[in-house]
Amino acid sequence: MSTVIAPVRPPLILGSKTYHQITEDICTPTERTPSIEWIVGFIVAVSALGLYFFCVTWTVWNGIGSWGLNRTVGWGWDITNFVWWVGIGHAGTLISAILLLFRQKWRTGVNRAAEAMTIFAVICAGQFPIIHMGRVWMAIFIFPYPNTRGPLWPNFNSPLFWDVFAISTYFTVSLLFWYTGLVPDFATVRDRASGFRKRIYNTLCFGWTGSAKHWQRWEALSLVLAGISTPLVLSVHTIVSFDFATSVIPGWHTTIFPPYFVAGAIFSGFAMVLTLLLVARKVLHLEEYITLEHIESMNKVILLTGSIVGVAYLTELFIAWYSGYVYEQFAFYNRVFGPYWWSYFGMMSCNVLSPQIFWSAKLRRNIFVTFFMSIFINIGMWFERFVIIATTLARDYLPSSWSLYSPTLIEIGLFIGSLGLFFTCFLIFVRVAPVIAISEIKAILKTAGDQYIGPNATHHDDATKQNEVVVTAAK
């Protein structure tokens, strides 16, 4: 009992857990037969993934002509989806790296799932820039490899080229970070497993023995990766925003884009984390690990980033008016009141207005409200990207070329399919890996909590017994 116990702080883990109970609770979902909820979810996700493969094949076979794009609007749902998925992929690193540096201990309850979500979201995001070329086999041209054509290099000035490196770096570092965290947990799973399963997890955990040296190296690596990841949280979406900000198109050519995109990305990332975890904690019975405290903390981040985004929207409008530049003024007027006004109002209401309810602590701690808000925000952030991309392109400089865009079934199928890809990956993840970082959460078990002192204090052994009963009953 050497750690400081702050009785005023609410506990991070409820239910007076012992270390063993934590192991049990978190490893069990990977060991028992999948629940009916999981099976249904998996069938739906895999069906959507099948749709995805169909739509990709269709696109590659028939060309981008099978989409609803036209001479004026060259990007539509494809790049909207790309930016949306990249944005979602931001929560993981933020929670893992920045919150680690800020010593936010509550992050340990959610970081594993958030990191996994990041990986899968970036996988989904990475699909779209390749598919949107139509001839996917040409993607190789974008890499700077020595060649016999001169050699001919890519265009180092192009933001699309920067994207390739921003996204691939982010993906690599996130993957390393995530996997590093998984190594001791895989070892825990291995220790409980037998036979073939044991051999697999033994390989996955690189023969982790839990020696002090292992832990020391593991800690060091985690810290280094956290250090590397931190600037990436800011850089990736900054560079994605350059895809638009470096152009000359009014509505895209905006210096506010980097911070605005980063805030939006964190905003949408947290929303997606909430969507996933609110379901996961229920289905996997992790309510005691992912507590209302977590939900409230994340809602606070959402409130902050949502308000930043809101200020950015208003700043854009103000600057457009203030600029005195007719193209800019019209671009924003058109955004709000033009043919796509509904997407702008969808964006505004979902992203700016609705998160304001989280000023109320009661609503912040309400699971149903939070869940619906997280869905709202996901929709709103998708609208934001659609507004920026399609609305802006549809009416730019020359009125003669103004056009409209609506997606075809193939494009809609690609979006639904990418959700299928994401959820398939995520559902497999919850079956094979501990959804909560066991080793990390054990470290915070005693930092805060009232199970050792105060009115609810129970004796350690009693708690063990009680939980054993619970576990037996569960079996």
Next chain:
Amino acid sequence: MEFNNQQGVWIGVEDLSGDETFIEIAKQEFVSFPEAISEGKEMDGFTPNRRDFLKYMGFGLGAATIAAGCEIPLKRAIPYVTKPDAIVPGVANYYASSFVKGGDYCSILVKTREGRPIKIEGNSLSGVTKGGTSARAQASVLSLYDVNRIQNPGGIKDGKVDGKGNWSDLDKIIAGKLNAGSNVRIVAHTIMSPTAKKALAAFTAKYPNTKVAMYDPMSSAAILLANEQNFGDKVIPAYHFDKANVIVSFGADFLGTWISPVEYAGDYIKNRKIDNPEEAKMSRFVQVESHMSMTGSNADNRILVRPSEQGAAIAALYNAVAAGSNGSGVSAPAVNDRAAKALKKVAQELLANRGKSLIVSNSNNVGEQMLVNATNQLLGNYGATVDFVGASLQRQGDETGVQSIIKEMNNGGVDAVIIWGANPVFELPNGDQFKAGMAKARLSVSFNEVMDETTAACQYAAPMNHFLESWSDAEPKRGYYSLIQPTISPLFSTRQAEHSILQWAGAAPQTEQPMYDYVKSVWQTDMFPKQTAFSSFQAFWDSTLHDGVYEAPQSGATPAFRGDLSAAAAQINKPGTGLEISFFETVNMGSGQYANNPWLQETPDPVTRTVWNNTLALPLKYNGGRDYESVNNLKDGEQAEITVNGKKYTVTINRQFGQMENTTAIALGYGRTAAGYCGTGVGTDVQSAQGIGAGGLTQYFASGIQLSGKTGTDKKFASVQYHHTMGVHAAGKKDYNVDEAMIGFQGGLVERSVIRQTNLKEVKKFVEELKDERAEFQKLNSYTLYPGHMDKYTSGHHWGMYIDLNSCIGCGACTVACMSENNVPVVGKTEVHRHHEMTWLRIDRYFYGDVENPNTVYQPMLCQHCDNAPCENVCPVNATNHSSEGLNQMAYNRCIGTRYCANNCPYKVRRFNWQDYTTADIFPWNERDLRGETIGYNTEMPYGADNLTRMVLNPDVTVRSRGVMEKCSFCVQRIQEGKLTAKRESRQLREGDIKTACQTACPTEAIVFGDKNNPASKLRQKTDSPMNFIVLEEVNVKSNITYSTKVINKDETLEA
């Protein structure tokens, strides 16, 4: 043995040193290389054996089999066995010839590559077209390679030529069915060929009961008849639009379709160009019409009259002119008040410009045309702006002839009908009667190239050559002769119509090249004596053949005017009531004769900007709020039913700015039922709605029509422009633009630096303002992070272009020329509906001014070749980059299709190959036809996939495949060719060495291409004008195209 170092040659050190092992190996006949070298030494592990051999062999065979299993279409290229002298592979040859189709004429140069005609250029030696071309002439080369051409003569059964007939059999059949007393009727459009006329004379000599009935689908018969009555000369006079200060046109679309548009456009624009704003002078052009025609859209003022009121308007102008010039007035029905007031003012202006004014009309009413003549006569325009010297022979048709043939045929009085290029079954308002009558003739034979509606109803097809396969001539204007020479051997078993006529008349020269000899003999007897420059005929012939044209000296006085004007006034059409419709022909489709040409189908109509359809133009009205209203609340792309004289037609609606209230209009020539792959079933057939007026003349309007509400929607309504205006205001509210109210933002359109327009009166003030504004832009643009960016373009060539908005009339010749030159694919209606059109050069059309009667500006828009190009820096793979000569170039093979360049192009001129439009994919089953249907494997080929159509491709320009971005290249192949020619001739590039396809096509010289670094270039002279501006200059993309301001000479008091 001395093996090493034989003849001072050795292989490696071993050879040189005479290594034993090496010599041993070298002596062996069959060397097993790895084994021999290894010999248990360093390559021990590698010992190929029988099993390995079989493994690799098996794998190789399997792989080869799989690869070979994919069927890859084989395209053969066969070299010349004996190379013709004139042909150097890779070098183009040009031949002077003439484009003639009915009454359409253009003197041309035909560009051929390896014996294939691939491009039409204007012939600047011609005194008629002066180097200009029309969209129709530009597109005519594609018709040569039309897969729907009839490929051999023979009997016609079920709309097809029955079997593989040959000419001698057909000649025997014809000879058997004709005798000296046969009543032969030849139905044709205008024939302007002296040779053809001579052949017809020979035919008539053999069959004296022959009558030739020429008619024009868009008739000018009333002009001919009026001139016959007034001047005793049944001809269309020469109109000199360049000599007129005031032009009044009653519905005549003289810049687009009326009689000789290329000639008139070139003349008209001479008085419209402004080189120096200090002494700016322009003619004033007033168009009186109900429907916004292309010519009307170029007018300074438009006076709106109902189609049936046109006669009244002509009479009103006549009376006003007569009142001011001691003429005697006539009594005529009244025109609407607004028009009457305006016409009075116009009359004052005309009177002030006696002998320097011109009145023309497209009216097909003899009385109305006589009043037009009388007005010109009162104004002293004959001999000045209207002349019978060099009178036009481009419209000689008089449909009364064909109407009487219909009666004769139906009475059984006709033995044989010969169809020569005309398509009366489709074109005439009573085409069904023609068809019924023709069935009663003993013999009906058609010369037409394609199995059209009339040919399908004939007994025999005697298909004629395309004009690019023919020897012939033309006389578009009296004394202006023009030769047609073949540029390719006939592709099919076809024969010139003249040859068939001569053959049947028994007068054909029995030589190897009968038409060559015949044309030559006609020229020797008829044209050669008229000239004095050459003493030998051969020299004259060679010179004319080289030049393509010969102009005989001519003179003469205008015959005296006579005629009973009161009688004429009594003949004019009486104004009708109710909703009225007018029928017109479009620049691209004519009266349907160009329907099977996909280049023309895909060229947007200049005014409506729609393709692959004819639409009913409905007037629109501003509703005072944020929308326009139209009749029955119909909107663009919706369908409705019109009832004209009891006949119902389902038409697609297009709300049209400038359409007069309570009137509508629709183009003729659409809805062909037998036009071939591309033309059949495109649009609505309204031919039968045309009226037949007094005297049998076709009338192109109808009164008292009914229009239903919305009955459906054209789901593939294809319009390339959704937004049509650039600042239009309602009457009396000049500061409030209603189109900006609709986009919700006052100034949202007019404050853009896209078009610039002003009135002649205000041109000096405008120039000052423009100067200040551009100075501000340039000041802002001078703040740069990258000083010196432009320095690299100060030496060497720096290509640029100048486009004169004041000269551009929107005719679309440049668009078609660009498609032809650059292998721009045709995508079809569905794809254009989806805004997937591929045209590199488009002509944006904006209306401005009064919402109900706006003015128009046409803006050719193409890649601006920006020196600070936004497309270039965003391409991740450098597929688009800048040449040292200022060209923005595309490396198609490098393009990966991110489309960022297109998004980032402020001018939206980049075109993406959304699908496999050029059929460049090796697997055909993902291709689509022009209607957007998927083409199944092993079924019909998509458009352009066949070897015949592909013959039109320019071999100097890459055909782009799916997923690749493309755009205007400034005709880089021409630049390259020009530079190489100059280099070969060891000289500097000269002005005029390099001309882009759009530049050469333009009939008004609105486009000038050149080197910005050459101070002596024409481009530099043009670009220094203070009238110029750069589109979106403030965006600082450093565009290399300069536009000059659109100036109109509008009399605003006319519309008050």
